[in-house]
Amino acid sequence: MATKIRLARAGAKKRPFYQIVVADERSRRDGSFIENVGTYDPTKNPAVVKLKTESVTTWLGKGAQPTDTVRQILKNAGLLDKAPAATA
Numbered sequence: 001m002a003t004k005i006r007l008a009r010a011g012a013k014k015r016p017f018y019q020i021v022v023a024d025e026r027s028r029r030d031g032s033f034i035e036n037v038g039t040y041d042p043t044k045n046p047a048v049v050k051l052k053t054e055s056v057t058t059w060l061g062k063g064a065q066p067t068d069t070v071r072q073i074l075k076n077a078g079l080l081d082k083a084p085a086a087t088a
Contacts, residue, residue, distance in 0.1 A: 003064040017041055020070060022059050049073055
């Protein structure tokens with residue numbers, strides 16, 4: 001089972017709010033997920049990101065691949081450098 005760390009959209013119309021989740025790559029965007037590892041709120045200035053750092057590094061160590069957007073979020077948070085098996 002290949003896992004991805006990706007965004008799951010929540011919030012109202014025109015007011016996006018995202019959960020950062022670990023999910024099977026075959027599941028839908030807002031479908032079932034394995035673990036919720038953080039949140040991302042792009043409506044604030046600057047955008048607010050809350051992460052469970054231990055969970056993120058654990059999943060990256062297990063081989064979960066972040067999507068492009070999540071990769072940038074993790075890079076800005078400084079977690080991509082700490083991950084033992086993170087791919088660039």
